[in-house]
Amino acid sequence: MISLHGTVAVGAFSRHFSLEFGNEIVGVFGANGIGKTSLLRTIAGLCPLGEGELKVNGVIVDAPAKKQFVRPELRNIGMVFQDHSLFPFMTALDNAAFPLTMRGMKRNIARKLAMETLEQFGVANVAEQLAPTLSGGQSQRVAIVRALIGSPQAVLLDEPLSAIDDESRESVRNQIREHLNRLGVSAIVVSHDRTDFDHLCTRIENYTR
Amino acid sequence: MNSVSSRTPRFVRIGALIGVLFLALPIVGLLKRVAWSKLWSQLTDVATRDALRISLYASVSATLLALVLGLPLAWCLARMQFTGRRFVRALVLLPMVLPPVVGGVALLGAYGKTSGLLGGVLDSVVGIQLTYSLWGVIIAETFVALPFLVLALEGGLRSIDSKYEEAAAVMGAKDLTRFMRVTLPLLKPSLVAGLMLAWARALGEFGATITFAGNIQGRTQTAPLAVYTMLESNPEGAYALSVLLVAICVGVLVGLRDRWIGGASQ
Numbered sequence: 217m218i219s220l221h222g223t224v225a226v227g228a229f230s231r232h233f234s235l236e237f238g239n240e241i242v243g244v245f246g247a248n249g250i251g252k253t254s255l256l257r258t259i260a261g262l263c264p265l266g267e268g269e270l271k272v273n274g275v276i277v278d279a280p281a282k283k284q285f286v287r288p289e290l291r292n293i294g295m296v297f298q299d300h301s302l303f304p305f306m307t308a309l310d311n312a313a314f315p316l317t318m319r320g321m322k323r324n325i326a327r328k329l330a331m332e333t334l335e336q337f338g339v340a341n342v343a344e345q346l347a348p349t350l351s352g353g354q355s356q357r358v359a360i361v362r363a364l365i366g367s368p369q370a371v372l373l374d375e376p377l378s379a380i381d382d383e384s385r386e387s388v389r390n391q392i393r394e395h396l397n398r399l400g401v402s403a404i405v406v407s408h409d410r411t412d413f414d415h416l417c418t419r420i421e422n423y424t425r
Numbered sequence: 426m427n428s429v430s431s432r433t434p435r436f437v438r439i440g441a442l443i444g445v446l447f448l449a450l451p452i453v454g455l456l457k458r459v460a461w462s463k464l465w466s467q468l469t470d471v472a473t474r475d476a477l478r479i480s481l482y483a484s485v486s487a488t489l490l491a492l493v494l495g496l497p498l499a500w501c502l503a504r505m506q507f508t509g510r511r512f513v514r515a516l517v518l519l520p521m522v523l524p525p526v527v528g529g530v531a532l533l534g535a536y537g538k539t540s541g542l543l544g545g546v547l548d549s550v551v552g553i554q555l556t557y558s559l560w561g562v563i564i565a566e567t568f569v570a571l572p573f574l575v576l577a578l579e580g581g582l583r584s585i586d587s588k589y590e591e592a593a594a595v596m597g598a599k600d601l602t603r604f605m606r607v608t609l610p611l612l613k614p615s616l617v618a619g620l621m622l623a624w625a626r627a628l629g630e631f632g633a634t635i636t637f638a639g640n641i642q643g644r645t646q647t648a649p650l651a652v653y654t655m656l657e658s659n660p661e662g663a664y665a666l667s668v669l670l671v672a673i674c675v676g677v678l679v680g681l682r683d684r685w686i687g688g689a690s691q
Contacts, residue, residue, distance in 0.1 A: 260595050288594040289603075301592040305610040314606075318597035366596065 218259060218370055218402045222268015222278075226254040230266060235421065241396055241403045243417035245410070250423045252406040253298060256372040259404070260295050261288030272402075273369050294368035296376045300359040302347035308358045309334065309343040315366030333361045337391055338384065352379035357388065364395045371396060371403040377412050389415050452671065459664045467665035475643045476651035476666070483559060483647060484627040487566035491574045491623050494567070499578035521572040528568055529636025536564065536637075561638030562645050566627035574623040581615020582608075618681055625677045629670070 218237040223230055231251045244252050257263045259270065261277065264285060270278040272293070277286040294315070302311045309330055316326035334340045337357045342350055350358065356379040363371055373392070380388050393416055396403045405417055413420050460467070467473065501507070502514055520528055536544040536555040547553045555561045585608065593607040609616070631649045638645040640654060648666055655663040 262591050262595065288591070289597050289599050291595075292597065293595060295592075295595045297588065297592060299588065301588045303589055303592075303607060303610075305613075314593070314598075315596040318602065362596070 217271075217273050218404070219271040220255075220259065220265075220268070222270065223266035224251055224254050224258045224263070225266030226251075226257065226263050229254055232268075237402045237404065239400050239402055240418045241393070241405060241416060243405045243407065243413035243420040244423065245407070245413060245420055246423035247425065250425055252423070253374055256295065256374050256404060256406060259370070260293050260372060261286065261291050292366070292369045294363035294366060294371040296356075296359045296363045296373045298374040298378075300355045300379075302350070302355055302358055302362075304346070304348045307344050307346055308339060308350060308354070311347055311358055312343075312361045312365060315362060315368075319366055330361065330365060333365055334358070337361055337388065353381055353384070356380055360388070360392060364392070364399070367399070368401065370401050371399065373403065373405045375407055376405065377407065377409065385412075386415070392416060455664065455667055455671065458660075459668050460661045463661060464665050464668075467659075467662045468669060470659075470662055472642055472646075472651060472655070473662055473666055476646050476648045477669075479559065479562065479644075479646060480628055480648040483562040483566055484624055484630075486563045487570055487627040488574075488620055488624040490563065490567045491571045491627075492620065495571050495574040495619075495623075496578060499575045499582060502575070503579045503582035517572050517575050519572075520569050525569060525630065525632025526636050529565060529633035532561075532565060532568060532633060532637040536561075556637060557639040557641065557645060559638075559645065562634055562647060565633040565637045566630045569630050569633055570623040570627040573626050574619040577615050577619025577622060578612070581612045581619070584615075585611045621677050621680055625674060628673065 217239060218235070221234045223232050225231075229249075229251060231254075233251075233255060244255065246252060254263060258265055258278070259272070265278040265280055267280055269276060269282075272291060275286075276282070276284050277291055278284065302308075303314070306314070309327055312330035312334055313323070313326040316329060317323055321329075331340060331343060334343050334357075337360060339350075339354050339357045339361075342354050342358075347355065347358070356376065360373070360376055363373065376392065377385055377388060389412065405412065407413060468477075498513075498517060502510065502517070523531075533541060533556065535542050536547065538544045538548050538554050538556050541556075544555060547555065553560060555564055589607050589611060590603055593603045598606060628647075629649055630647070631653070634645070634647060635650055640646050640650045642651075642654075646654065648670055652663045652666050652670070655666070
């Protein structure tokens with residue numbers, strides 16, 4: 217569950233949000249510049265809230281007035297970044313296994329689990345390739361695996377299907393939905409494509425300027 | 426099609442050729458003076474071996490010490506806004522532009538046994554005398570090598586895109602883990618370049634070392650000091666040791682070729 221009542225402020229941008237998300241997949245829709253990515257970065261803890269209060273699963277993670285701020289590494293949130301942000305010096309498999317090793321799992325077990333999830337997303341064949349050698353679509357699938365794999369308590373997906381070709385879009389959407397349903401946590405999907413929302417989300421929040 | 430900027434006038438070419446000759450001639454002169462048939466025996470002479478051993482030990486120790494001091498310094502300069510940042514940067518660069526002998530005198534002022542700010546305390550409390558000791562050589566070499574490492578690391582840290590560290594943080598990587606698993610691999614090219622430059626500078630150190638640590642064979646006499654000393658007593662040995670130092674420096678340049686001189690060939 218995510219509850220945010222406050223101002224998201226990044227640089228010159230500032231916008232008030234008032235939202236309550238249960239354990240559902242919510243699509244956030246709106247024109248460029250309305251603060252969709254800033255909203256996700258604030259929930260992840262990469263940008264502090266300007267004012268107000270942010271709770272994840274009932275726990276306050278950011279409340280400037282109360283001087284409370286939980287650092288991103290302690291929030292246990294899975295996130296697909298818009299540009300994927302895969303570590304360039306690691307293989308696809310090590311990228312995917314990273315969140316598991318951060319939770320103390322042994323490397324070989326983490327790699328085995330990551331390999332299974334890469335298989336489900338159809339990118340097991342590139343597991344041993346370094347991240348910069350992957351195509352846009354492959355890189356995005358690895359980024360999705362990386363966001364879903366560590367049993368996060370909320371998942372944020374910033375344009376998660378933008379680089380996936382039309383033929384595989386449906387199967388990737390199905391995989392994401394299946395994983396999110398299994399996790400049973402709040403998930404926020406930011407996208408420009410209404411069909412992604414129709415197939416993936418249980419609810420849509422439309423923001424205008 | 427030749428553009429105006431790609432045409433090189435004759436006088437520029439001649440100037441460049443004179444520049445190349447100016448740099449190459451001393452190396453050729455040095456190679457010509459080396460008694461190649463006696464090279465091995467000169468390099469295995471006791472004084473030369475001592476000097477090489479001390480040089481190697483002190484330069485590697487100084488590079489490691491520079492890393493321990495330089496990494497936090499570079500981090501703060503690259504990623505923190507604080508009062509006096511420009512002053513700290515100037516201080517870091519100072520040993521680069523300072524005459525090394527002056528650096529040695531300054532080190533005496535800080536760590537000299539009798540008159541140094543800290544030297545007396547170090548001697549009486551901890552029992553360490555830095556002047557005229559191997560420690561002194563290491564300190565002098567660290568003093569002159571540190572700026573090279575800090576500059577390389579600061580540039581490297583600035584060029585790292587913060588998105589990778591942000592992604593690692595969201596995935597649960599705490600400060601030290603994030604540094605070891607993400608920042609350090611991204612910093613590797615700058616780190617290697619900085620370490621090699623700092624080590625080469627430490628290896629070639631002369632002025633600060635002779636002023637602060639002296640020139641005692643078997644104790645503080647490094648390879649450059651031995652070259653200087655042998656030039657009068659054993660010129661063949663001096664040339665042999667010099668050519669070895671040239672070879673080492675060429676090795677460093679070859680090691681750094683992709684980073685520093687690779688672009689020139691394209």
